[in-house]
Amino acid sequence: MSWLAGAQRDFAIYWLLVARVGGFWSAAPVLGSQIVPTAVKAPAVAVLALAMLPVVSGGAGGAAAAAAAVPTAILPYAALIVRELALGLALGFLAQVVLVAVQVGGQLIDVQMGFSVVNVIDPTFGQAVPLMGEFLLTAGLVIFLLVGGDHLLISALALSYRAVPLGGPSPLLAVGGQAFTALAWAFEAAIGVAVPILGVGIIVNLGLGLLGRAAPQLNILATGLPAQILFGIATLMVALPGIVAVLAQIAPQSYQQMAQLLGR
Numbered sequence: 001m002s003w004l005a006g007a008q009r010d011f012a013i014y015w016l017l018v019a020r021v022g023g024f025w026s027a028a029p030v031l032g033s034q035i036v037p038t039a040v041k042a043p044a045v046a047v048l049a050l051a052m053l054p055v056v057s058g059g060a061g062g063a064a065a066a067a068a069a070v071p072t073a074i075l076p077y078a079a080l081i082v083r084e085l086a087l088g089l090a091l092g093f094l095a096q097v098v099l100v101a102v103q104v105g106g107q108l109i110d111v112q113m114g115f116s117v118v119n120v121i122d123p124t125f126g127q128a129v130p131l132m133g134e135f136l137l138t139a140g141l142v143i144f145l146l147v148g149g150d151h152l153l154i155s156a157l158a159l160s161y162r163a164v165p166l167g168g169p170s171p172l173l174a175v176g177g178q179a180f181t182a183l184a185w186a187f188e189a190a191i192g193v194a195v196p197i198l199g200v201g202i203i204v205n206l207g208l209g210l211l212g213r214a215a216p217q218l219n220i221l222a223t224g225l226p227a228q229i230l231f232g233i234a235t236l237m238v239a240l241p242g243i244v245a246v247l248a249q250i251a252p253q254s255y256q257q258m259a260q261l262l263g264r
Contacts, residue, residue, distance in 0.1 A: 012070045012077070013056060016166055017049040019081045021157065023088025028153050029099040029254070030141060032092060048154070056161050070166065080166070091160060094182050094261060095153060095254040101186035102140035102247060105193030106133030112194075112201035113232035132236075136193065140247045149251030156258040163262035178261045185253060192246050196239035197232050204231050 022045045026032045032041075071077045109132040144150075208224045236243075 009070065010053065013166065014049060014053060016070065016081060016084050017052050017056065018045060019084035020088040020160070021045050021049045021052065023085040024092045024153075024157050025088075027089045027092025028095050030144060030150055031153065032096075033141075048157075052158065052161060055158055056166065084166070087160070087164065088157075091156065091258050091261065094178060094257040095156075097179060097182040098186055098189075098250055098254045098257060099137075099140060099144070101189040102193065102250065103133045103137045104186065105190035106136035108190065108194035109133075109136075109197045109232065109236070112198050113228050136243070136247075139244075140250055143244065143247045144251050147248055147251045149254065152251050152255040156255050156262075159259065160262055178257060181260070182257045185257075189246055189249070189253075193243050196242070197235050200231050200235040201228060204228055 024031075025041060025045050025048070030036075031044075071080060113132065204227055205224075208227065
């Protein structure tokens, strides 16, 4: 193979890599956050796709297999780019679903503590979220980075080229089932994050109800909300180590969900 033919092959493979890496980057947690400017995302995707090129076409056998998987006609090549983009989006979505558990747990805490009427703008998702939901989501993102979650995401992306090579059988039909598995874990994690505050809140509400029956002249509506906030914050401080332990499982769980989709 001449150098010109090799360059044409690598150029065609490179844009397939850009499609999968770009889809993954736009949907993955932290990497696809709105606080990361587009001027940074685009060069990062281009550089990461270039770094993945030796993984796909490394060695004579890998180069031959990658070249054979790249169609020469325009329409099949465009269809393969769309498939690679969809696969990248699916992998990023599975990683993002697990992180949403933190925000859901925070929203449950907000409802119990009376913070559900207070909304702040979340720079990660670009929407208004309750106060404790944003606090736990920010804490989850920090812990995600501290435990090397960004490295696990890139490792899972590199693994995807081993498990699903260019032109190979696509696991996109299994995304639905894997998404339900990720949602089940997310719901369990959300309950695990919120259950201490929910339990104390129920006890406080029962106490306030009994107090209101015993002393009807008291304005329970005026005294109940500060009491809920006070006991909720105190419980949150006590339960914080356990919540951090749950948040530390987000990065490994994200990697596991993507690996299961890839059949690894």
